Amino acid sequence: MSHSDGMTVLEARDFVKNYGAVKAVRGVSFSVKKGEIFGLIGPDGGGKTSLMRSFVSLLKIDGGELYFKGRSVRENPDFVRQNIGYMPQRFSLYQDMSVAENLRFFADLFNVDRVVAENRIEELYGFSGLKPFSKRKAGALSGGMKQKLALSCMLVHSPDVVILDEPTFGVDPVSRSEFWQILSKLKEEGTSILVSTAYMDEADLCDRVGLMFNGRILVHDRPSALPGRYPGKLYSLCTDDPHLVHDALEESGLCGECNLFGEGVHLTLSEGVVESQIRELLELKSLGFESFGAIDCGIEDLFLLLMKGDGDER
Numbered sequence: 001m002s003h004s005d006g007m008t009v010l011e012a013r014d015f016v017k018n019y020g021a022v023k024a025v026r027g028v029s030f031s032v033k034k035g036e037i038f039g040l041i042g043p044d045g046g047g048k049t050s051l052m053r054s055f056v057s058l059l060k061i062d063g064g065e066l067y068f069k070g071r072s073v074r075e076n077p078d079f080v081r082q083n084i085g086y087m088p089q090r091f092s093l094y095q096d097m098s099v100a101e102n103l104r105f106f107a108d109l110f111n112v113d114r115v116v117a118e119n120r121i122e123e124l125y126g127f128s129g130l131k132p133f134s135k136r137k138a139g140a141l142s143g144g145m146k147q148k149l150a151l152s153c154m155l156v157h158s159p160d161v162v163i164l165d166e167p168t169f170g171v172d173p174v175s176r177s178e179f180w181q182i183l184s185k186l187k188e189e190g191t192s193i194l195v196s197t198a199y200m201d202e203a204d205l206c207d208r209v210g211l212m213f214n215g216r217i218l219v220h221d222r223p224s225a226l227p228g229r230y231p232g233k234l235y236s237l238c239t240d241d242p243h244l245v246h247d248a249l250e251e252s253g254l255c256g257e258c259n260l261f262g263e264g265v266h267l268t269l270s271e272g273v274v275e276s277q278i279r280e281l282l283e284l285k286s287l288g289f290e291s292f293g294a295i296d297c298g299i300e301d302l303f304l305l306l307m308k309g310d311g312d313e314r
Ligand SMILES: Nc1ncnc2c1ncn2[C@@H]1O[C@H](COP(=O)(O)OP(=O)(O)OP(=O)(O)O)[C@@H](O)[C@H]1O
Pocket: 019, 022, 023, 024, 042, 043, 044, 045, 046, 047, 048, 049, 050, 051, 166
């Protein structure tokens, strides 16, 4: 039975993946629409890789269903493998081969016609900026350039749906930004992208994101809609002693949420508590602070809150 509405390219319905007793993915449902960038965001071990590898039919599905363009992944493994571009966490480039040779190798692997391949490789050079390095050995490229080459190799057979597993992991900030610019160009070209990352700041670069933790997608929405999902008012307190302040606030019972955050603490007030009580407590304990005031919630704040609500055993 087809589940395609023409606009949905990837869909998970109550998808479950176990490794023996380890519940890696515990019933996940979401979809990726044609021409959008959907980000799976979350810390290591949340289940992102298991979900992605299952989508490309590299792992057995233990429950629920995954669909690619309306077809069951379980029943159509060859169709899936031929038509989805998949870039795993450790994409194997041939280190002793040049950039151009790697690209031609992957074109041959996917049986891309020679002329079509050369045109596509030129197009990919345009996307990636790798042309000046075409003769350089892959092993001699920087980390960021290696990831761009891996992406290009994966795109050489022109898949219109791609799955990228933490493609920017360990890459410097400038190259990360350049990599996302390439993804944005691909999207403009009509490519649909499912991409995972542990970098929360990459959420804003996606059309929609799913926050994944402990085998579940805790919430999925447009990045701009996520702050609105935070219940209550959030405060930021900047201090030189974030640990001491955090512990004092936790002990006081004045806060609902209380999390260390960079150079300070993000907190909510317990019911009936007013802002001045926080100031008074810190003065009483002789704990200094530079500023204290309400702020807009960020994606990390929401994630911390939702993660606490998901305390199931593995
Ligand atoms: N082959 C395996 N055998 C047993 N457990 C596994 C296996 N692969 C993954 N796991 C476990 O499944 C859970 C989810 O792992 P998964 O790799 O899917 O998460 P992730 O969010 O992609 O994290 P990472 O970025 O580290 O890969 C983790 O607890 C992990 O230890």
